Amino acid sequence: MNASPTEIVRVAAQLVNRGARLDMSALAADLGISRTTLFRRVGNREDLLGEALWLLSDRTMRGADRAWRTAHGDAVRDPGGGLRCLWIMARYRSAIAGHEGMRLLLAEEPVTAIRVLTDPGGRVQPRVIAAYTDLLDRDVDAGGFEPAVDVKTLAYAIVRLGETFLYSDVLASRSPDLAALGTLVGRLVDQGL
Numbered sequence: 205m206n207a208s209p210t211e212i213v214r215v216a217a218q219l220v221n222r223g224a225r226l227d228m229s230a231l232a233a234d235l236g237i238s239r240t241t242l243f244r245r246v247g248n249r250e251d252l253l254g255e256a257l258w259l260l261s262d263r264t265m266r267g268a269d270r271a272w273r274t275a276h277g278d279a280v281r282d283p284g285g286g287l288r289c290l291w292i293m294a295r296y297r298s299a300i301a302g303h304e305g306m307r308l309l310l311a312e313e314p315v316t317a318i319r320v321l322t323d324p325g326g327r328v329q330p331r332v333i334a335a336y337t338d339l340l341d342r343d344v345d346a347g348g349f350e351p352a353v354d355v356k357t358l359a360y361a362i363v364r365l366g367e368t369f370l371y372s373d374v375l376a377s378r379s380p381d382l383a384a385l386g387t388l389v390g391r392l393v394d395q396g397l
Contacts, residue, residue, distance in 0.1 A: 207235040209245045216246075216256035223308040226253055254320045254327025261300070261328060265335050268295035280348035287348055287394055289339040294364065294386050297396045300369055301380050322367050333363050340393070349394055362389055 207215070212235065219226055228249050232242040246252045272292050280288050300306060310317045321328050336359035343349060351358050369385035372378040 207237055207245070208380075211235075212242065212246050213252065213255045214257055216252050217259040220253070220256045220309060221303075221305045223259060223305040225312070228252070250316065250320050251327065253316070254323075257306075258328050258331050260303070260305075261296075261332060264299045264303075265292070265296050265332075268292045269339075270300070271295060273330070274360065280343050280346040287343055289348075290345045290386075290390055290393055292339055293336065293366075293389065294382075297366055297370060297382060298387065299329070301382055310374050315370060318371060318374055321371070329363060329367075333359050336362055351393065358393065361392060365389065365392070 212231070215235065216226055216231065218377075219231070226249060228242060229239055232239045235242070246255065258363050266365060269292055272288055272295075276282050276288070282288075282291060320326060323329060333356075337356050340351065340355045340359055344351060344355060353361075365388060367376065369382065370380055
């Protein structure tokens with residue numbers, strides 16, 4: 205098999221999704237390539253783990269966006285007045301918090317998981333910030349709200365705040381509190397905290 209980088213990332217994402225440990229030697233053997241070829245195509249284990257986590261995150265974010273469109277079409281606010289971007293972000297965070305593979309990764313490899321998920325120069329955090337920036341921009345452009353700060357700064361703040369709450373069990377020995385996070389993000393975005 206001549207596994208492409210895209211195929212390698214997809215297989216790695218399947219492993220993470222199932223809660224299996226990402227073992228580079230076993231993955232190379234399963235794909236029928238050498239470890240050297242695997243590393244040449246996708247980088248080291250943390251690089252591949254970051255790409256796999258981003259693939260799962262991107263799918264989750266797109267799923268949340270589709271769910272909004274199914275429920276509310278192109279509306280910027282739901283019937284209760286909630287902003288589309290906040291609803292999508294909350295659904296995304298809830299899915300991430302409840303993802304069994306993610307929870308296992310955080311429990312079994314907390315240092316690696318946090319480093320890969322929150323590295324500002326890594327494969328996950330900058331892309332989540334960009335995705336949040338797009339969601340916020342879309343609602344600003346549609347006249348949904350006027351942010352108190354520029355959208356990129358707001359997206360950065362939301363992501364960092366979200367990381368603090370989502371991974372609080374690892375970072376601060378506290379249970380993740382998505383309700384408190386949702387309240388804080390809502391105030392930050394829609395009421396200019």
